[in-house]
Amino acid sequence: MKVHIVSLGCPKNLVxxxxxxxxxxxxxxxxxFNPQEADAIVINTCGFIEDAKKExxxxxxxxxxxxxxxxxxxxxxxxxxxxRYRQELEQGIPEVDAYFGARxxxxxxxxxxxxxxxxxxxxxxxxxxxxxxxxxxxxxxxxGCDNRCSFCAIPLIRGPYQSRPMDEIVTEARRLITMGIQExxxxxxxTTYYGQDLGQEVELADLVEVLSQIEGVRWLRLLYxxxxxxxxxxxxxxxxxxxxxxxxxxxxxxxxxxILKRMLRGTNRREIETIIEKLCQRIPDLAIRTTVMVGFPxxxxxxxxxxxxxxxxxxxxxxxxxxxxxxxxxxxxDFRPQxxxxxxxxxxxxxxxxxxxxxxxxxxxxxxxxxxVHIDQFDDEKGCFQGxxxxxxPEIDNCVYVKGEVNEGEFYSVLIQSATQYELYGIID
Numbered sequence: 420m421k422v423h424i425v426s427l428g429c430p431k432n433l434v435x436x437x438x439x440x441x442x443x444x445x446x447x448x449x450x451x452f453n454p455q456e457a458d459a460i461v462i463n464t465c466g467f468i469e470d471a472k473k474e475x476x477x478x479x480x481x482x483x484x485x486x487x488x489x490x491x492x493x494x495x496x497x498x499x500x501x502x503r504y505r506q507e508l509e510q511g512i513p514e515v516d517a518y519f520g521a522r523x524x525x526x527x528x529x530x531x532x533x534x535x536x537x538x539x540x541x542x543x544x545x546x547x548x549x550x551x552x553x554x555x556x557x558x559x560x561x562x563g564c565d566n567r568c569s570f571c572a573i574p575l576i577r578g579p580y581q582s583r584p585m586d587e588i589v590t591e592a593r594r595l596i597t598m599g600i601q602e603x604x605x606x607x608x609x610t611t612y613y614g615q616d617l618g619q620e621v622e623l624a625d626l627v628e629v630l631s632q633i634e635g636v637r638w639l640r641l642l643y644x645x646x647x648x649x650x651x652x653x654x655x656x657x658x659x660x661x662x663x664x665x666x667x668x669x670x671x672x673x674x675x676x677x678i679l680k681r682m683l684r685g686t687n688r689r690e691i692e693t694i695i696e697k698l699c700q701r702i703p704d705l706a707i708r709t710t711v712m713v714g715f716p717x718x719x720x721x722x723x724x725x726x727x728x729x730x731x732x733x734x735x736x737x738x739x740x741x742x743x744x745x746x747x748x749x750x751x752x753d754f755r756p757q758x759x760x761x762x763x764x765x766x767x768x769x770x771x772x773x774x775x776x777x778x779x780x781x782x783x784x785x786x787x788x789x790x791x792v793h794i795d796q797f798d799d800e801k802g803c804f805q806g807x808x809x810x811x812x813p814e815i816d817n818c819v820y821v822k823g824e825v826n827e828g829e830f831y832s833v834l835i836q837s838a839t840q841y842e843l844y845g846i847i848d
Contacts, residue, residue: 422448422531423457425482426550427475428465430557430606430642432498433550435524436463439497440548442528450548454485459493459531464500466576468744475500483514495519497527499576503748521576522562549595553828554795555602555638555813556595560588560626564608565616566645568672569683569750570715570743573608582613585626592630599828601637602793603630604812610641611648624653631660637830638793638809642668646694647686658702664809665702669695670710674729675722678715681754688729695733706810708737713770714763715743716754723766731773736781737816738774742767775840782817782838789848792819792833794826806833808843823847 422443426436439461440450451457460482464475479496486494495517501508502520509518519526549556564573565580592603605627607613614621623641631639639662646669657663673679676687698705711726730738742763745752792806795813804821811817821833823846832848 420448420458420536421451421456422459422461423451423454424461424463425454425478426463427478428463428467428471428499430604431559431608432463432465434547434557434559434606435498435521436461437547437549438524439463439527440550441546442524443531444548445546446528446532448531454482454491455489457489457491459495460485460491461495461497461527461531464496464498466498466500466503467573468741468746470744472500479508479512479515483512486514493517493531495527495530497521497523502576503572522578547591549598549600551813552595553599554793555604556598556600557606558588558592558595558603558630559583559606560610560613560623561607565612566609566685567683569681569754570712570746572746572749575748577608580609580612580616582615582617584617585614585621585629588626589629589633592633592636596633596635601635601828601830602640603636603638604640604642605630606642608643609645609648610643611645611650611653622650622652624650624656627653627663628656628660631656631663636662638662638664640664640666640809640812642812644669646671646691649694649698654698654701657705665704666706666708666810666812667698667702668708668812669698672710672712673715673718673722673726674711675718675725678718678722681717681751682712682715683750688725706736708739708812708816709735710739710741711770712741712743713766714758716751716757718743718758718766727770727773730770731777734777734781735774736778736810738770738777739815740767740770740774778817779838779840782840782843785835785843786838788835789832790819790835790843790845791830792821792845793830794821794828796827806831817841817843819843819845821845821847 424436426433465471494515496515497519499521501518505518517530561582563578563580613623671691674688790808794804794806798805804825806819833845834848835843835845837844
């Protein structure tokens with residue numbers, strides 16, 4: 420019996436998908452990357468913003484057509500979209516056999532196992548099928564979110580923040596290392612909140628320090644850090660441990676105090692400027708990735724200009740830009756005045772053009788340098804291997820195209836010969 424899964428959205432969703440696959444494989448299912456030959460199809464949806472919802476709906480309809488045409492006996496939809504809109508989905512797309520919420524991994528695998536007659540196994544043995552192996556693996560350290568940003572529906576979908584016990588995380592990390600994985604990427608809705616709900620004196624810095632000491636961890640990367648929860652101790656741990664990537668994902672969302680207050684971000688411009696300055700001073704060669712939002716309700720020309728000027732001055736190494744998407748159930752859904760769609764697009768385009776210019780200039784400085792590169796995969800279109808520096812996360816950041824004999828998942832010194840806005844080109848040194 421063959422199972423195919425489509426994982427949409429963020430890395431946290433991917434971890435859930437991998438856990439589903441691993442358990443089904445343990446029960447005797449075979450994993451296939453071809454949906455047309457699958458006996459069961461699972462779609463792990465994203466419902467974070469409007470574009471993600473549309474992609475999820477389109478993917479469901481594609482699977483419905485495959486079910487009508489092929490061998491698929493069971494079509495299951497899970498994840499954030501079905502958590503929020505299960506009733507509407509059941510009424511609108513009844514061809515789906517079962518809908519489950521975002522925290523229903525056990526229910527999903529049980530439903531498929533019963534349909535396909537898979538072997539019954541007692542317990543959950545964390546038999547995760549890591550689809551990104553042997554290159555890297557995401558390590559989820561918590562579920563849910565206690566932040567109440569006015570634009571975000573994640574707390575409504577995923578529930579309150581729940582840290583995983585540290586020993587459980589360490590055990591999984593060791594298991595991933597035994598699979599040959601050398602890069603671990605810590606993820607949660609807010610990694611810097613880790614431990615605050617455990618009722619004991621433990622924080623993200625403690626976890627990072629323990630994980631960095633595991634033999635075989637070549638790179639340890641942090642995503643989703645909240646700016647006003649980055650502690651001095653965390654900064655010290657990042658600076659002191661060579662295998663903790665000198666890279667930090669710090670979403671600021673905006674810089675206008677007026678907009679930050681409406682967003683309920685719990686911080687202000689002065690605090691953001693202070694933490695960024697401190698990070699850059701205390702961690703040499705640090706690359707900061709941030710994300711910002713344009714078109715938040717009430718964002719004036721002046722507010723946007725503040726954001727534009729701040730990005731221009733700060734020269735973030737990596738930057739993502741989102742347009743505000745009104746999410747039902749969030750305070751910002753009813754905020755007025757709404758920014759016109761064409762204005763959102765203009766502001767988005769302006770920031771992206773600015774960042775492309777910054778990225779191009781910074782990348783030119785790397786030409787002639789020798790950089791350590793982690794090889795991800797062979798790129799058929801380019802005809803060479805693709806990798807990343809420690810300043811780049813998979814899928815979202817820059818990449819390095821490497822000529823020479825290399826192996827996926829290994830590290831190499833690469834001489835950079837040329838560069839574009841988001842790509843470096845080099846040869847094995």
